[in-house]
Amino acid sequence: MEIRDVPEKATLSERLADVVGWYANEGGPSYHRVPSELVAHDFFDGIELNISAFVKFMDTGRMPTAHDLRPVTELAMARLANGAGLPEVIGSYQKVSADLWRRFVSDTDPSERDSVLELMPKVTEYIFNVVTLIATEAARRSADPRSEARERERAAVDALLATGQASGSLDIDHPKFVIAVFHLSGSPGQSTAVSALKSRIESIDDVHLRLDSKGWVVVHWSDRSEQEVVAEFRARLDDAQQESQVHCWAGIASAKTASAVPDAYRIARGLASTAYRLNYPDFVADLAHSTVEYLVGASGPDLPAVADLVAPLLAADPIFEQTLRIYLDESCNQLATARRMHVHRNSVTYRLSKVHALTGLDPMTFVQAASLHAALIARDLS
Template sequence: MSEPLSLAGRAVHELLDRNAVRLARELVRGFVADIPFYRQLPDEEITGDIVRITEINLRLVARLFRERRLPTTTELAPLRASAARRAQEGVPLEAVLAAYHNGAARIWDHVLDGCGPGELDDAIGAGRLMLGYIGVVTGAVCAAYQAERESMVSQEQHARHAAITALLSGEPHATAGIRLAARYLVLSVTLGPHADERSAAVAGRRKLHRIRDAVQGFSAEPVLSLLESGGGLVLVPDLDWCEAAELVAAMGKAARVEVRAAGEVAAPEGVANAARLTQEVLDVVHLFRHPPGLYRLADVLLEYQLTRPSEAVAGLATLLDPLTDNPDLLQTLTVYLETGLDRRRTAELLHVHPNTVDYRLRRAASLTGLDPVDPAQLQSIGAALAARRVTNRPGRPPRPAS
């Protein structure tokens, strides 16, 4: 067994053991003076648990100098338990580590006090022991702190998942561990693929992480979500509709992808119905190829109604059947309506002369009896085109390249 380390004519371990209680209080006063977060801790914790674990550290350092060996896993157990408690209390890890380094520096000054030039070798040996001690201790502390934080996050995620499951089941009273908001912005969303997702799976996870961060920035309370790479459901506590469009834009900007969302504001007992409705609205948005952005039922009333089972939908779809064998006429009619009756823009998109557009529109009118130049008949033509898309009628034209 190695001889105990001595400096300035005294056994270092005896110096630390004999003064451990006083030194622990001294070190803790130093933590409070030098580390801002420690000044926020309750006096009871500072004078109790913090002083106690500091004294345990001092006695471990004394053993280090007495036996010239690093502490064992068993001996580090109190330090790991203390780190876990700091994690539970929300003390930042950097503050915990700062206390260990601050304490080590003060112990080192105490140990070297009175050391002479002839004791350089012993001082170097003591320094190596202290560096080894700090390495082992901070490694154990970090591992214990991180493990506790991960456990807490896992429990929080489980509670959030249970809460959103209860809300979607129409049983908000069954939530536990999550305080429900008075109302939620219910968003059904689809997320476009990021360019990097084609070559790296991690890009999809990074996209979701950015999306969640962007959404959480709009609420002081935990956001509930069921999101995958392609989209899902988001419940944002206490967010007004006037801020919803800004939130959707922020999601797209953060992840650099196209975002389509359908939303409604609902109380907890109405979340289940709102989630069903917003998904139906989002389906309509995609079916009718609306651009990225935020939608609610009022924005797609006609299209939504046309997607509901009805004899009228089938009847509307047949109004343009005479154009089935004339895809150019059907495509021209479609683009003409989509461009807001702009014949020049229609011609540009179809790569034809405006006179050709005029001819095709007249031909379509002669075949169907519905004249797109007549304002009274435009509504029927628009409804008929929408009905064909809903019923997947043959001859549905492709969208032209812009």
């Protein structure tokens, strides 16, 4: 079948480009262990190359060679290096191809649909060729000793996080571990910056970075004192984030022994998730400075009940909740609250008394102010 029997080549390219635009608006592909922020930019570059190669194949009848499609296979190898399995990489390619093809057919004018459907064998042949190239390259690289070493290290880190059993480079005398769980902001446009941040973190000595769909987990180990290890590692993370300007959060926790790592990992995950949901102002969240936020975030099904403690404020007048938030943010200083709100201190006192009357909790009493603080956090998380 010749290309003249279907829409002209330029029209075919334009229509395929429209379909890619639709797919981009749908959010693009997702991997279980690779953040979307690291996938989107390169992925759509790969789609554009695929479209160009496919249209050329339709025009000339010559299947693209491994050299022609090298950038496509390199993107697939990057996904494998970041922790995705070969079945997931190939499955994602096949699924995306099927989604794009179905959309292309559905957008075609009915008068041309039969001609377009006749392209299906060529589409299948092209996809099979790309999948074969990806699988062949993956098999070639799997024999590389460096690949085997990376897999052993990845397995060792997974075992440490899950069971607290240290092996390989993680099995050191008097170890101290720091676990940092990153939660990215969900902005695919920052993929270049995210890659730069990842590279900076991986350049830190004695660090293993494992990616997942929300960001990544970083394990750092040392035989120095826990305080020294945490302080230096946190400073390095801060420097890396400031240099890359990536919008993200890192929950961080430490463990004095390998057996304590799973608990530290759980705490770091909770801190990162809570910081993300609250749009936390600081990049790094730790248990010492985010105790209330962490505990409220971990309350699960009890969250609505805690949030209900401050529900009467919004029902009465939003100014009462606003005043309470600023008052708590200003360390319960009424004068500082009045200055920030540009009102007389008596106005703040009156509003806080209304908070007391509406909620039954006195914000001028430390313990009850802490309860109100927790309730506001629960409201933000609900």
